[in-house]
Each structure stands twice: as structure tokens, then as C-alpha cells.
Amino acid sequence: xxxxQAPTDLRLDANALDYVLVAFYFLLVLGIGYAxxxxxxxxxxxLLSGRSMPAWVTGLAFISANLGALELIGMVxxxxxxxxxxxxxxxxxxxxxxxxxxxxxxxxxxxSKARSVPEFLFKRFNRxxxxxxxxxxxxxxxxIAGVNLFSLGxxxxxxxxxxxxLAIPIAALIxxxxxxxxxxxxxxxxxxxQFFVILALLIPLTIAGLSRVGGWNGLKEAITNGPGGxxxxxxxxxxxxxxxxxxTLSVIGIVFGLGFVLSFxxxxxxxxEVQRALSAKSMSAAxxxxxxxxxxxxxxxxxxxxxxxxxxxxxxxxxxxxxxxxTDVTYNNALSLLMKEVLPNGILGVAIAGLLAAFMAGMAANxxxxxxxxTYDIWQDWVRPGKSDKYYLQVxxxxxxxxxxxxxxxxFIASGSGNIMxxxxxxFSFFNAPLFAIFILGLFWKRMxxxxxxxxxxxxxxxxVVVNVLVTTGxxxxxxQAGSFVGASAAFIVGVAVSYAVSMVSTPKPASELSxxxxxxxxxxxxTHATHGDDAGWYRSPVTLGIGVLVLTTILYIxxx
Amino acid sequence: xxxxxxxxxxxxxxxxxVSTTASRxxxxxxxxxxMFGVYGIVxxxxxxxxxxxxxxEKAGGWNINLDTGIAMLxxxxxxxGWVRLRPVKAPTSEIEGTAGDSAGPPSH
Numbered sequence: 001x002x003x004x005q006a007p008t009d010l011r012l013d014a015n016a017l018d019y020v021l022v023a024f025y026f027l028l029v030l031g032i033g034y035a036x037x038x039x040x041x042x043x044x045x046x047l048l049s050g051r052s053m054p055a056w057v058t059g060l061a062f063i064s065a066n067l068g069a070l071e072l073i074g075m076v077x078x079x080x081x082x083x084x085x086x087x088x089x090x091x092x093x094x095x096x097x098x099x100x101x102x103x104x105x106x107x108x109x110x111x112s113k114a115r116s117v118p119e120f121l122f123k124r125f126n127r128x129x130x131x132x133x134x135x136x137x138x139x140x141x142x143x144i145a146g147v148n149l150f151s152l153g154x155x156x157x158x159x160x161x162x163x164x165x166l167a168i169p170i171a172a173l174i175x176x177x178x179x180x181x182x183x184x185x186x187x188x189x190x191x192x193x194q195f196f197v198i199l200a201l202l203i204p205l206t207i208a209g210l211s212r213v214g215g216w217n218g219l220k221e222a223i224t225n226g227p228g229g230x231x232x233x234x235x236x237x238x239x240x241x242x243x244x245x246x247x248t249l250s251v252i253g254i255v256f257g258l259g260f261v262l263s264f265x266x267x268x269x270x271x272x273e274v275q276r277a278l279s280a281k282s283m284s285a286a287x288x289x290x291x292x293x294x295x296x297x298x299x300x301x302x303x304x305x306x307x308x309x310x311x312x313x314x315x316x317x318x319x320x321x322x323x324x325x326x327t328d329v330t331y332n333n334a335l336s337l338l339m340k341e342v343l344p345n346g347i348l349g350v351a352i353a354g355l356l357a358a359f360m361a362g363m364a365a366n367x368x369x370x371x372x373x374x375t376y377d378i379w380q381d382w383v384r385p386g387k388s389d390k391y392y393l394q395v396x397x398x399x400x401x402x403x404x405x406x407x408x409x410x411x412f413i414a415s416g417s418g419n420i421m422x423x424x425x426x427x428f429s430f431f432n433a434p435l436f437a438i439f440i441l442g443l444f445w446k447r448m449x450x451x452x453x454x455x456x457x458x459x460x461x462x463x464x465v466v467v468n469v470l471v472t473t474g475x476x477x478x479x480x481q482a483g484s485f486v487g488a489s490a491a492f493i494v495g496v497a498v499s500y501a502v503s504m505v506s507t508p509k510p511a512s513e514l515s516x517x518x519x520x521x522x523x524x525x526x527x528t529h530a531t532h533g534d535d536a537g538w539y540r541s542p543v544t545l546g547i548g549v550l551v552l553t554t555i556l557y558i559x560x561x
Numbered sequence: 562x563x564x565x566x567x568x569x570x571x572x573x574x575x576x577x578x579v580s581t582t583a584s585r586x587x588x589x590x591x592x593x594x595x596m597f598g599v600y601g602i603v604x605x606x607x608x609x610x611x612x613x614x615x616x617x618e619k620a621g622g623w624n625i626n627l628d629t630g631i632a633m634l635x636x637x638x639x640x641x642g643w644v645r646l647r648p649v650k651a652p653t654s655e656i657e658g659t660a661g662d663s664a665g666p667p668s669h
Contacts, residue, residue, distance in 0.1 A: 021603065028596055057589060189589050196593060196636075200600070204620075204629050211621030344616035346607040346626040350600055 008317055008328050010158045012340050018349030025197060025353040029178055029360075032189045036182025043392040046183035047372040048115055048279050053185075054534075055285035057192055059292025062276040064191035066297075067198060068362025069355060070151060070424065072304065076338075077331035078241075079301075079308020080318055083223065083232025084560050085241040086308070090301045092259040095294055095553045097267035099546045102290040105268055106277060107527040108443065110286040111516050115278070116369075117271040117435075118377040124442050124517045125509075126450030127381075132457060133435065134377035137271060138370055140431050142403060145366035146410025147424060152359035153411065159336060159352065168411050175364050176404040179371075180397055184279060187368040191276075194357040195296070201339075201354035202303035208342040209310035219306075222313040227322045232309070235560050257485040261492050265436035266428060272369040284535035287542040294549040298556060311338040363407065371400045426468050426484055433488040434460025437495030445503075446511060446518045452502035460495030464488065588648075590640045597637035604630030 014022075040046045053061075078086040114120035118137065122130035149168055156167035178186045213219045224230045231240065237247035241254075267273060267290070277289035311318050311334040318334055320327045329337065339351055375396040380387075384395075414423070437460055438453045464487040470476045471483035478486060514521045529535060529542070538544055608627025617624055 017603070017607075021600065024599060025596070028592065032592065189592070192589060193592065193596060196596070200629070200633070204625050208620035208623060208625050211623050213621075342620055344612070344619050344625060346604050346611075347629055350604070350629075 008333075010329075010333060010336060010340075011161060012159050012336065012348060012352065013345070014160070014348060014352060015345050018345055018352060021346075021349030022353045022356065025193075025357065026174065028193065029190050029357075030174070032193070033178030033181035033186040036186040036189065039185060040183050040393075043375065043389050043396055044115075045185070046393055046396050047375060048184060048275070051279055052281050053188060053279045053285070055280055055288040055292055055540075057188060058276050058280045058285065058289040060195045060296070061188040061191040062273060062289050063293035063296050064195040064198075064361055065272055065276060065365035066293075067195065067300070067358060068148060068365070069155070069358035070148065070362060072198070072355070072358050073151075073332055073335050075301075075304045076308040076311065076335040079305035080312040080322070080334040081308075081331045082241050083228055083309050083312075084235050084305065085232070086305045087235050087301045087556075087560060088241065088254050088258055090297060091235075091553050091557060092254060093263045094267060094297050095549060096259060097263040098290040098294040098297065099550060100264065101268045101274075101277075102287045102294075102542055103546050105439075105443070106287045106290070107283070107529075108517060108522070109274060110278060110280070110283050111522075111526060115376050116373050117269060117274055118373055119381070120517075121438075121453065122377075122381070124514070125438075125448075125453040129438075129450060129454040129457065130377055131382060132454045134373050134382075136431055136457075136461070137373050138378065140427055141272070141366045141370035141373070142406045143410050143414075143427065144424065145363045145370070145403070145407040146412075147414045148359060148362040148366065149407050149411040150414040152356070152363070153415075155336075155355065155359060159355075164415070168408055171360065171363075172404045172408050172411075175360050175367065176401060179364060179368055180400050183396070184275070184368050184372070187364045188276065188279065190357075190364065191361050194354075194361045197350065197354040197357050199303070201351040202300075202307065204347055205339065205343065205351065206303045206307050206310075209307055209314065209338060212342055213310055213313050219309060219313060223309060226313065226319075227324070228312070235557060253485070257489065261433055261436075261488045262428070262485065264440075265432035265488065265492070269432055269435045269439055271373060272365045275369050275372060282535055283529035284531070284540065284542065287529060288540065288545060291542060291545040291549060295552070298549060298553050307338055308334055311335070311341075314338065315341055367400060367403050367407065370403050371396050374399045374403075426464075426487065429468070429484045429487040429491060430461050430464045433464060433491035434458075434495040437492045438499055441496055441499055442518070444519050446514055446521055447503055447508050448499060449503045449506040449508045451506050452499040455502050456495045456499030459498040460491040463494035464491035466490075588644055590644045594637045594640035594644070597633040597640070601630050601633030601637055604633065606630075 044051070075086060075089065078089070109120060112120055112123050114123055116134075118130045118134040121133050149172055152171045153164045153168040156162040156171070157164050162170075178190060182189075210216060210219065213222060220233060223232050226232075228240075237250045237254075239247060239250045273290075277286045280286040280289050312322050313319065315334065315337045317327045317329040317337065318331070321329065321331065336355075339348065339355075343351055375392055379395050379399075380392055434457050438448075438456050441456075442448045442453060467476070467487035467490050468483065471478050471487070476483065476486070511521055516522050516526050531541075604626045608624050608630050612624055612626060616626070
């Protein structure tokens with residue numbers, strides 16, 4: 001992926017001062033872990049921050065947990081390759097789902113007092129569903145943490161010249177240190193810090209890059225005359241992105257495939273995200289968490305995709321790539337090559353800190369959600385119930401250590417696989433799409449039964465795996481991108497169909513046990529949040545914030561139509 | 562399938578102490594202010610005294626360290642001001658205190 005194996009020198013010309021700036025960031029993060037340690041006195045403090053976080057903190061952490069380095073490097077690469085159509089990943093592929101999570105689903109998540117997504121499934125369905133989902137989630141979390149760790153090692157190797165064998169354990173050790181000390185609070189605080197450091201990387205990079213290419217108009221002109229042409233400057237119909245030739249079908253593919261199945265599946269059920277909202281201090285703050293995250297999410301393409309497009313014009317190797325020539329770099333190198341091209345020493349140190357922070361945050365988000373699910377759903381509710389809270393706090397700390405060790409192992413496994421982004425996409429289609437199917441059915445259909453949930457979940461996953469096998473063996477002639485979309489859709493449809501069929505032949509839970517868990521059995525009062533004290537004011541109203549971000553996204557779409 | 566807990570399960574372990582996070586957690590805004598303060602000063606000094614023509618040309622005719630440094634210092638002051646004007650209070654007592662009408666910085 002980011003290997004420097006040939007003439008192009010990927011090494012950034014960092015000097016001593018740059019390293020001091022990077023080291024300062026690491027000191028701050030470790031300091032946070034140490035300071036947060038004093039505030040951890042129960043397992044709930046460690047694993048859910050004692051449900052005490054203000055909304056602006058959880059909101060920024062919510063978006064940061066998603067703004068990992070894979071996302072950052074991948075989206076700059078997409079910007080370089082496809083141009084403006086990449087905005088669909090942000091605008092239609094995230095914002096509507098985030099608003100839906102905040103306004104429709106959060107009352108049930110937060111209101112049920114569940115400490116994790118699997119525990120919510122227990123309350124709505126049964127123990128088996130909880131356990132099936134907990135095991136699946138734990139597995140995918142350590143796999144994804146390993147991918148993040150491996151990519152971080154590659155980055156350290158390519159940019160700073162550290163060897164992979166050294167870089168992977170060192171990176172794991174730093175993440176381990178601050179999470180074991182401070183728990184989720186330390187992870188969330190570091191994520192907010194990381195959010196700002198990444199902006200300190202992206203904003204100067206965008207401005208400097210734009211002034212190098214003669215401003216926005218200069219960039220437009222260069223791209224129109226370039227190999228991509230004007231198609232790269234408008235969002236619709238995005239045929240290059242979807243690889244669907246027919247424009248109408250391409251739009252349908254974006255709206256339903258990306259905008260509905262993939263995006264709702266990811267944003268509404270991924271515990272690494274939802275956990276940030278569950279740590280908020282009130283129902284209102286929990287609802288506001290995804291919405292506060294949605295505003296930066298809507299604006300981020302301006303400083304992620306535009307630098308990608310600039311790299312396509314400014315960096316000779318990327319230009320060669322776009323013209324179809326041979327070169328030893330890939331689009332994944334676009335971000336670091338542009339940094340090398342436009343950032344002088346000083347700001348370069350801040351930028352490297354931001355990039356390293358992004359990698360650590362991706363791993364930290366997975367580890368800190370893994371330890372929660374393992375401690376509560378697998379250990380406390382299944383393997384060793386009924387012990388003291390001190391015991392579970394210890395389990396939480398130890399499983400964090402074990403999770404990091406496993407992630408080092410899975411990092412070396414990931415180093416053996418060919419294309420990491422494809423691997424990640426198929427993981428999401430296996431696990432998120434079927435989960436979303438049973439969630440949405442269970443939320444709106446009170447007749448849905450416990451056994452139907454876990455059977456539907458496993459059938460959906462099986463369907464996605466079958467599609468993946470058929471695509472990789474060439475039985476379905478599809479690109480990997482289209483393949484993961486078809487896989488996710490199949491998982492969703494099979495999940496709903498099987499759950500429906502099994503529900504018809506099994507007994508539902510009595511309505512009295514489903515209050516607060518099913519839409520039609522929940523009173524409006526239970527879904528409503530407090531509007532006094534810290535939750536007062538029109539600017540804190542979730543509905544207002546939600547409408548605001550949808551309007552903002554619409555305006556952005558009109559500007560970049 | 563045995564159900565070890567009642568339908569709701571325990572909220573945490575049996576003897577979970579009352580959570581003290583809200584009152585004791587150090588303030589994130591102070592840390593942000595520290596980070597931007599240090600980065601801002603370093604970049605400002607670099608921008609003023611150690612910027613070569615090559616650096617300026619690299620960033621498209623822009624003294625990137627100087628301006629980014631200034632922007633970071635402004636942010637540092639913003640977060641510091643926010644902490645001074647709206648310090649963390651006990652969660653119960655706050656009733657929409659407006660930042661503007663307090664005469665001076667709270668004593669602490």
C-alpha cells in the first residue's frame with residue numbers, strides 16, 4: 001500500500017524540531033491517560049466514561065473515531081482519482097444516517113440504558129442474539145484494529161524510516177498505555193485532540209496547495225484540461241465512482257447502495273461509533289452527539305477531497321498515474337506526497353503528528369469498544385456473572401492489554417493480505433448490513449421474536465459471504481466495489497426475509513417487556529429528552545440541529561452539483 | 562439457556578461506587594489550550610525568524626508557519642477564555658448562565 005520500494009522518495013524531510021512537535025503531541029496524549037486515571041473508580045467509568053461527557057466532546061469524538069487514517073488516506077486518494085464525486089461518501093453516505101441515528105434511534109439506545117449494542121439486542125430479543133453479536137463484534141474489532149496498526153507501521157516505515165517489526169509494537173504500546181490508564185475517557189479526550197490536530201494538518205495543506213495551483217479557479221482549469229476532464233468537478237451522476245455506465249442507474253446506486261444500505265448499516269449499528277454517544281451525560285447530549293459530529297463531517301470534504309484533487313495536479317507522480325502512465329506510487333500516496341510537496345518544516349511536524357494521531361485513534365476506537373463488549377457482554381453476562389464491580393474493572397483493564405497483543409498479531413496477518421481497503425469493505429458488508437436489518441425490523445415490528453433475530457443475523461452474514469466468494473472467484477463479473485454493495489444488499493434482504501419467516505413460527509416477547517425498545521410500544525414521553533439546565537436553548541434542540549445539517553448538506557450539494 | 566441475571570441485568574457490578582467522573586475529570590479545554598499555545602508559539606517564532614524564501618515558495622507564496630501559528634494562538638486564547646468564563650460546575654446547579662453578564666473571571 002504505502003511501501004517505498006522504488007526511486008520515488010516518500011521520506012518526509014522532517015528535521016529535529018518537527019520531531020519535537022510530534023513528541024510533544026505524544027506526551028500530551030500519555031498525560032491525558034495518566035490524568036484520566038484518577039477519575040476511573042468503577043467499570044462504568046472505565047468502559048463508558050461514567051456517562052458524564054458533554055455533547056461537544058462526545059460529538060467531536062464521534063466524528064474522530066471515524067476519521068481514522070485509513071479514511072483520511074483513502075479519501076484523499078479517491079479525491080485524486082475521482083475528484084468531486086467522492087463527496088457522496090460524506091454527504092449522502094453519512095449525514096442522513098447520522099441524523100437518523102440521533103433523532104430516531106438514540107432514544108432507544110440511550111433510553112434503554114444498554115451499555116453496548118449487544119446488550120441492547122439482549123433487551124429487545126434474547127441472550128443468544130446478544131452472544132452471537134458480541135462474538136462477531138469482538139472478532140471484527142480486533143481484526144480492524146490490526147489493519148489500523150499495520151497501516152500505521154507502514155506509515156512509520158515509509159515516512160520516518162522505522163522498521164515494521166519495531167514500529168507496530170511501539171504504536172500498540174502507546175495506544176495500550178493511554179487506554180489502560182484512563183479507559184474510554186482517555187480514548188475520547190485523545191480523539192478530540194486528534195480532531196483538532198488533523199484539522200491543523202488539513203487546513204494549511206488545502207490553503208497552501210490552492211495557492212500553489214492558482215486558487216480554486218486555477219484548480220478547476222487544470223482539472224478540466226487534465227485527463228479526468230470536467231466530469232471530476234461535478235458530483236452527479238458519479239459514474240466513475242460507481243463504475244455503473246448508465247447515469248440513471250449510477251444515481252440510483254449512489255442513493256440506495258451508498259446512502260441507504262451501507263451508510264445506515266455503518267453509522268447506526270457500529271458500536272465503536274454508538275459507544276461515544278452512550279457516554280454522553282444526558283439523553284439530549286446523546287442525541288446531539290451524532291449531530292454535532294455531522295457538521296464537521298459535512299465540511300470535511302472541503303479539506304480532504306480538494307487536497308486530493310490538488311495532488312492530482314501538483315504532484316508529478318500522481319499526474320502520471322492519472323494519465324495512465326507507469327509510476328511506482330499509488331493513489332494512496334497522494335496525501336503524504338502532497339505534504340512533502342507544499343509543507344515547510346515546522347508545520348510539517350504538526351502534520352506528521354496529525355497523521356500519527358489519526359492512526360492511533362482508529363486503533364483506539366476499536367480497542368476501547370472491544371474491551372467494553374468483551375467485559376460486559378461476554379464476561380459479565382455469560383462466562384463469569386455475579387462478581388464485584390472491582391473484578392470487572394480489572395477484567396476490562398486486562399482485556400485491553402490482551403486486545404492490543406491480539407491486534408499486533410492480526411496486524412502481521414493483515415501484512416500478508418493484498419488490498420486492505422477491499423478487505424475492510426467486505427468485513428463491513430458481512431457484519432453491519434445484517435445487523436442493520438434485524439435492528440430496523442425489531443425497532444418497528446413488535447411481533448419480531450428473539451430466535452428470529454440471531455437466525456436472521458447469521459443468515460444475512462452467510463449471504464454476504466456467499467456473494468463475496470462468488471465475486472472473488474469470478475462467478476459474478478463485478479468490481480470489488482460493486483461486489484461489496486451487492487453483498488451488503490443481499491445481507492440486508494436475506495436478514496429481513498429470514499427474520500420475518502422465523503418470527504411467524506415462533507412466539508414474540510410480551511408487549512410489557514418491549515416498552516422503550518419498540519417504536520409503537522414507547523410513549524412519546526419516554527422518547528423525549530429534558531430541555532432545562534444544560535439541555536436548554538434552541539441551539540441545543542436536536543431537531544433544530546438535525547434540520548440545520550440537512551440544509552447545510554443540501555447547499556453544499558447545490559454548490560458542487 | 563440459563564439466564565444468570567434478571568431481565569435487566571445489573572447496571573454495573575454489585576458494589577459499583579457512585580461515578581465521580583463528572584466532577585473530577587480535568588478539563589479538556591485546558592489541554593486544547595495548552596496544545597495550541599505551544600504549537601502556536603513555536604510556529605510563530607519559526608515564521609518570524611526562520612522562514613526562508615524557499616519555504617515561502619513551497620507554500621505558494623505564503624508564510625504558512627506564521628499565519629498558522631497566529632491562528633493556533635487565537636484558538637488557544639479562545640479555549641482558555643471559555644474555561645475562565647464557563648468553568649466546570651456541579652451538574653445540578655447550572656441554569657443557563659450566560660457568559661456575557663458575569664462581571665469578572667470567577668474566583669478559583
